[in-house]
Amino acid sequence: xxxxxxxxxxxxxxxxxxxxxxxxxxxxxxxxxxxxxxxxxxxxxxxxxxxxxxxxxxxxxxxxxxxxxxxxxxxxxxxxxxxxxxxxxxxxxxxxxxxxxxxxxxxxxxxxxxxxxxxxxxxxxxxxxxxxxxxxxxxxxxxxxxxxxxxxxxxxxxxxxxxxxxxxxxxxxxxxxxxxxxxxxxxxxxxxxxxxxxxxxxxxxxxxxxxx
Numbered sequence: 001x002x003x004x005x006x007x008x009x010x011x012x013x014x015x016x017x018x019x020x021x022x023x024x025x026x027x028x029x030x031x032x033x034x035x036x037x038x039x040x041x042x043x044x045x046x047x048x049x050x051x052x053x054x055x056x057x058x059x060x061x062x063x064x065x066x067x068x069x070x071x072x073x074x075x076x077x078x079x080x081x082x083x084x085x086x087x088x089x090x091x092x093x094x095x096x097x098x099x100x101x102x103x104x105x106x107x108x109x110x111x112x113x114x115x116x117x118x119x120x121x122x123x124x125x126x127x128x129x130x131x132x133x134x135x136x137x138x139x140x141x142x143x144x145x146x147x148x149x150x151x152x153x154x155x156x157x158x159x160x161x162x163x164x165x166x167x168x169x170x171x172x173x174x175x176x177x178x179x180x181x182x183x184x185x186x187x188x189x190x191x192x193x194x195x196x197x198x199x200x201x202x203x204x205x206x207x208x209x210x211x212x
Contacts, residue, residue: 054112055210109200125210129155146178148187
């Protein structure tokens with residue numbers, strides 16, 4: 001390799017390292033092997049009574065925007081490039097984690113009976129659909145602007161007449177401590193807690209329309 005080629009290679013390596021260094025936790029561009037830690041999502045607030053008296057609602061598996069479903073934790077870079085966090089992964093498919101969180105949080109806040117897969121033989125009053133548009137870590141231009149973004153779009157359909165009762169979108173974003181992977185991951189829990197207080201109130205106002 002010529003001297004000029006070596007200099008160009010060193011410059012390119014320095015620029016690449018500099019572009020990633022300000023992003024907090026290490027970011028993976030593929031080929032890093034198994035993650036060191038896996039993370040779940042759990043609704044921690046007060047749970048509903050054992051036998052809720054509210055309507056029966058079937059919760060569909062969420063539809064996920066491109067690149068979100070899987071075990072990788074999505075990162076959106078400033079240049080629009082999408083990658084994943086290094087050393088961390090979701091404990092199962094993200095769609096399963098979000099479905100369980102939504103069902104648990106709405107049930108706890110409303111007293112409705114939320115059922116999922118395997119519950120289609122039960123007569124339900126409504127069907128709850130969900131599209132996940134964003135569930136991502138977004139590094140800022142400086143560390144203080146690093147955050148996570150969650151955007152969830154719901155659809156509530158009364159089964160008896162297939163009427164769409166409501167179709168809102170809820171968004172939550174929180175800043176995170178990006179000096180550690182754990183700081184980023186806890187941000188997702190805080191963002192979901194913030195979103196759940198909003199979509200929980202939305203559901204409570206409409207659950208009476210789900211009577212069979």
